[in-house]
Amino acid sequence: MPKRTIADVRINSLWCKRCGICVHFCPREVFVSGEDNLPRVRALDRCTGCRLCEYWCPDLAIEVLIDDE
Amino acid sequence: MTNKTNNKIAFVQGNEVCAEAALYAGAGFYAGYPITPSSEIMEHMARRMPAMGRRFLQMEDEIASLAAIIGASLTGHKVMTATSGPGFSLMQETLGFAIMAEIPCVIVNVQRGGPSTGLPTQAAQGDVYQARWGTHGDHAVIALTASNNQDLFEMTVEAFNMAETYRTPVIVLIDEVIGHLREKLQMPDPDELEVVKRLRTAVPHGVDYHPYLPREDGRLPMSDFGDKHRYNVTGLYHNMWGFPTTDPGVIDGLIHHLIDKIENNLHQITRYKEYYLSDADCVLISYGCSARSALHIVKNRRQRGMKLGLLELQTLWPFPAGLVREKCSGAQHIVVVEMNMGQVVHEVKRAVDHPERVYLANRVDGEFITPTNIKNVLRVIMGRGV
Amino acid sequence: MALQDYIRSRFFPHIWCVGCGHGTALNALLRAVETLGLDPSDIVMVSGIGCSSRMPGYVDFHTLHTLHGRALAFATGTKMSKPELTVLVPMGDGDALAIGGNHFIHACRRNIDITAIVLNNRIYGMTGGQFSPLSGPGVVATTAPYSTYDPAFDVMRLAVGAGASFAARGSTYHVVELQQLLVKAISHKGFSVIEVLSPCPTHFGRRNQQGDSVEMLEWLKANTAKLGSKAAEENPELITRGIFVEDERPEYCEQYERILEQAREG
Structure with missing residues (x-):
C-alpha cells in the first residue's frame, strides 16, 4: 500500500447546514465546531483518510483530499 | 384519397377498431387494466403488440396504467391506455400530471352508465364533463369521439397525432354502443392517413436543451430518456428546464401556455360532420352512438320534406363553440341528442344566440337512444306533425 | 466520474433539513453509482411526492418527479419500454407503503429490474409530521398527539413476501455498509428493495425525544445489528441490517423478450 497523505479536508460552508455529525462522529476528532457551528478542521494530521465524514455528511459538503504517494 | 383496392375490409367491433387504429398510428407501448366495456381493446393489444415487437403491460390498476404509459412515453414511445368510467375516475390525478408535464399519450374511455359501478355493460355518455374537468386545477384538454367504425379509426389516429403535435394527453371518448358495435371497417392503407411522428429536438449533445421552451410554432421538441439530454419532469410548476419553480411570472406563463396551446388551435383540432345543414330549420347536434339515431331521423324526415339537419361533433373538447354558433345561426330549433342528463347541451346553450332555441333529447336508462325517442322530443317542440 | 459529475450542484444546498438522513442516503447512492461506473445518461430516477421525492432534482440523471405513491408505476413503464x-426509485415510507402500497407489492411480484430505495424516517416530513405506516405504535405525531397505536409494516418481510428477489436494510449511520448494499441492490437483476433507516430530526426526533441528528444516529448505532450477528441473536429487540433475500429469479423484461419471440414465431 502506498503511503497516504491527507492533503486537505474541505468544508463547503455554503452547503453545510451545521448538523454537527462530522464533529461528533469523526473517529479521530479531526473537527471542532467553530464559529456559527461551522465545523473546522483542527488537526489535519490526525486524519486517516477513512472518509467517514464525507460519507456521513447529509449536505455533501465535505471533501477529503488524499495524495497517494 | 389513395386507391383503396388493396384495402382489407373487416367486420369488427369498435373496440378492435380503436386498437388497430392505435397500432396504425404507431403505438409502441400499451398498459392497462381490464374493465367492461373496454376490455376488448386491451385483449386485442395483448395479442397484437407482441407479434409486432411492441410492448404490452397489464398493470395493477388504472392509476398505474396511465402512470406506466407516461413513463414509457418519456422513453420515446407512442402510448395508449383504455378504460371505462370507474377506471377513468381513477386516472384523473395522473391525467393532470400528463397535462402539466406535457406528455403525449392517448386515453380511451369507453363510456358506460354511471355514477359509480353504474351499468357496466350498458351505454351512456355521462363522462363528457369528466373528460373536461375531471382532473383538478385549470387546464385544457382534447377529447375526440366517433359514431362508427370508419370514423373511429380516423379519430383514434387523430388522437395520436394531436397528442404528439400538442404534447398533451388526448382522450378518445366513445361509448359502449360504439365499442361493441360490429360493422364494416375498410382498413386504410399504411400511408393513407397522416401519422404525426414524435418531434425530437435537434439540439446537439452538450448544448443546453430546454424541454419546456416552445418553438415559434408552439411545438415543444422532446428528447427521449436514455438519450444524451438529461432533464427533469415534474407535476409541479416548472421552468423551461423542467425544474420546479414558484416564480409568479413563470407560473403565469406556464398555465397560459398549457391552455393556449390547445384553445388557440381550436380550429385545427375541431373535427365534425354535417348533414343537410344548409337549409335546416331544425338542427340536431349529437356525437358518438347518439349521432347514429340522430342521423337516422334526419334522413327519414328529409324524405318527408322536413328541413332537419345534423351537426355531428367529433371534437368535444376544446368545445367548438364558434362552429356550433355558425351552423345553428339559421335554425329555429336546436336539439342536442345525447345519452346523459344534459352535458353538451349546456355548451351549446352557451355557444348560440337565443339559447331558448336549444332543447335536449336524451335517454339515461342504459338503453340506446332510438330515433323514436328523438322523434318524441321533436313532436313536443315542433308539434305533432313531426 | 467523480461524485460532482453526478449532481446538479447549482441546486445545492438542498431542501432537506439540518441533519436529514435523506442527504446521507443521497450521498451513499451517488457513491454506489460512482463505484458501478454508470453513465448518467443510462440512469432514470423516478420519484413520487414527499421529502424523499425531491432527490431527483439533485442528480444529473434523467429525472421524473411524479405523484404521491405512483413512482413505481411510472418507473415500470419506463423500464419496460427501454x-x-x-431505474432508481427513491421513496418515502408513506409514498412506498401507504398510498403506494399496491404499486409496491406488484412491482415486487413482477420482479422487474428496478431498485426501490425506501427512505424510512417513520414520519411524513413534507406535510409536517403526521404518522406513517412505518411509524409503529407509541409514536407521537401531529395526527397522533396521544401517540400511535397502529402497527408498522416490516418492509423486509413485506417485500420478500410480495416477491422481491433482493431485499436489504441499511441505515444512514452505517454508511459504508449502506454504499455496499446499494451497489448490490442496483447490480441485482430483478426487483430490489433497499430500506434505509433515515432519521428525521425535525419531525420525528423532536416530537419523540430522540434529539437531533447526532443523537438519532447514535440511536441507530445502538439499536441496530447485523443480520445473523451475535448481537442480533442475543437481543431480538434490535433492528437487523443486511441482505434479507438475494435470489436469482426470472426478470420481468427478460420474460417479455420471450413472449416477443413466441409471438413472432406465431
Whole structure:
C-alpha cells in the first residue's frame, strides 16, 4: 500500500447546514465546531483518510483530499 | 384519397377498431387494466403488440396504467391506455400530471352508465364533463369521439397525432354502443392517413436543451430518456428546464401556455360532420352512438320534406363553440341528442344566440337512444306533425 | 466520474433539513453509482411526492418527479419500454407503503429490474409530521398527539413476501455498509428493495425525544445489528441490517423478450 497523505479536508460552508455529525462522529476528532457551528478542521494530521465524514455528511459538503504517494 | 383496392375490409367491433387504429398510428407501448366495456381493446393489444415487437403491460390498476404509459412515453414511445368510467375516475390525478408535464399519450374511455359501478355493460355518455374537468386545477384538454367504425379509426389516429403535435394527453371518448358495435371497417392503407411522428429536438449533445421552451410554432421538441439530454419532469410548476419553480411570472406563463396551446388551435383540432345543414330549420347536434339515431331521423324526415339537419361533433373538447354558433345561426330549433342528463347541451346553450332555441333529447336508462325517442322530443317542440 | 459529475450542484444546498438522513442516503447512492461506473445518461430516477421525492432534482440523471405513491408505476413503464436503462426509485415510507402500497407489492411480484430505495424516517416530513405506516405504535405525531397505536409494516418481510428477489436494510449511520448494499441492490437483476433507516430530526426526533441528528444516529448505532450477528441473536429487540433475500429469479423484461419471440414465431 502506498503511503497516504491527507492533503486537505474541505468544508463547503455554503452547503453545510451545521448538523454537527462530522464533529461528533469523526473517529479521530479531526473537527471542532467553530464559529456559527461551522465545523473546522483542527488537526489535519490526525486524519486517516477513512472518509467517514464525507460519507456521513447529509449536505455533501465535505471533501477529503488524499495524495497517494 | 389513395386507391383503396388493396384495402382489407373487416367486420369488427369498435373496440378492435380503436386498437388497430392505435397500432396504425404507431403505438409502441400499451398498459392497462381490464374493465367492461373496454376490455376488448386491451385483449386485442395483448395479442397484437407482441407479434409486432411492441410492448404490452397489464398493470395493477388504472392509476398505474396511465402512470406506466407516461413513463414509457418519456422513453420515446407512442402510448395508449383504455378504460371505462370507474377506471377513468381513477386516472384523473395522473391525467393532470400528463397535462402539466406535457406528455403525449392517448386515453380511451369507453363510456358506460354511471355514477359509480353504474351499468357496466350498458351505454351512456355521462363522462363528457369528466373528460373536461375531471382532473383538478385549470387546464385544457382534447377529447375526440366517433359514431362508427370508419370514423373511429380516423379519430383514434387523430388522437395520436394531436397528442404528439400538442404534447398533451388526448382522450378518445366513445361509448359502449360504439365499442361493441360490429360493422364494416375498410382498413386504410399504411400511408393513407397522416401519422404525426414524435418531434425530437435537434439540439446537439452538450448544448443546453430546454424541454419546456416552445418553438415559434408552439411545438415543444422532446428528447427521449436514455438519450444524451438529461432533464427533469415534474407535476409541479416548472421552468423551461423542467425544474420546479414558484416564480409568479413563470407560473403565469406556464398555465397560459398549457391552455393556449390547445384553445388557440381550436380550429385545427375541431373535427365534425354535417348533414343537410344548409337549409335546416331544425338542427340536431349529437356525437358518438347518439349521432347514429340522430342521423337516422334526419334522413327519414328529409324524405318527408322536413328541413332537419345534423351537426355531428367529433371534437368535444376544446368545445367548438364558434362552429356550433355558425351552423345553428339559421335554425329555429336546436336539439342536442345525447345519452346523459344534459352535458353538451349546456355548451351549446352557451355557444348560440337565443339559447331558448336549444332543447335536449336524451335517454339515461342504459338503453340506446332510438330515433323514436328523438322523434318524441321533436313532436313536443315542433308539434305533432313531426 | 467523480461524485460532482453526478449532481446538479447549482441546486445545492438542498431542501432537506439540518441533519436529514435523506442527504446521507443521497450521498451513499451517488457513491454506489460512482463505484458501478454508470453513465448518467443510462440512469432514470423516478420519484413520487414527499421529502424523499425531491432527490431527483439533485442528480444529473434523467429525472421524473411524479405523484404521491405512483413512482413505481411510472418507473415500470419506463423500464419496460427501454429495459437497458437503470431505474432508481427513491421513496418515502408513506409514498412506498401507504398510498403506494399496491404499486409496491406488484412491482415486487413482477420482479422487474428496478431498485426501490425506501427512505424510512417513520414520519411524513413534507406535510409536517403526521404518522406513517412505518411509524409503529407509541409514536407521537401531529395526527397522533396521544401517540400511535397502529402497527408498522416490516418492509423486509413485506417485500420478500410480495416477491422481491433482493431485499436489504441499511441505515444512514452505517454508511459504508449502506454504499455496499446499494451497489448490490442496483447490480441485482430483478426487483430490489433497499430500506434505509433515515432519521428525521425535525419531525420525528423532536416530537419523540430522540434529539437531533447526532443523537438519532447514535440511536441507530445502538439499536441496530447485523443480520445473523451475535448481537442480533442475543437481543431480538434490535433492528437487523443486511441482505434479507438475494435470489436469482426470472426478470420481468427478460420474460417479455420471450413472449416477443413466441409471438413472432406465431
